[in-house]
Amino acid sequence: MSLFALIFSGAILMMPAADAAERPYDPTKISPDDPDYMRCRKIPVTGSLVKKERLCKTNAEWAEYIERSRKEADDFVGRHRTGQDCRAPGTGTC
Template identity: 45%
Template structure:
């Protein structure tokens, strides 16, 4: 019990990670949480939190992959 109270006291004295004012200046650093459906489940969803910049990079990469697939399909003769 004594150890737990020491750990709690240390955690309460730890400085905060970042002031809230810094996130207002850069919109890409704003945290956004989304609920993503779990593959193989009809009901289950997971909460995923990323910065706005990370979500944008993921969407851009997904679009680039889709474009590559379409371009690859157009460049080959049909039936191959």
């Protein structure tokens, strides 16, 4: 291997380390209330007593996830409270 190839390959290996050192982002300085703060939760797996799935999202994504889940639950309860199930085949339109 020539001296030039050795120096060039060493420079390439050092580039990602230099790039990582120059990044201004520091996750330890983000407030836990910040919408971009990443949170991980362990969600129980259906059919298992002990297995959990790790789900990581930002605070903004968790808020959207929770809002969507609430809306779907309200729709489900509302449809079944009135006896309507618009998704059932052969029921016609709501």
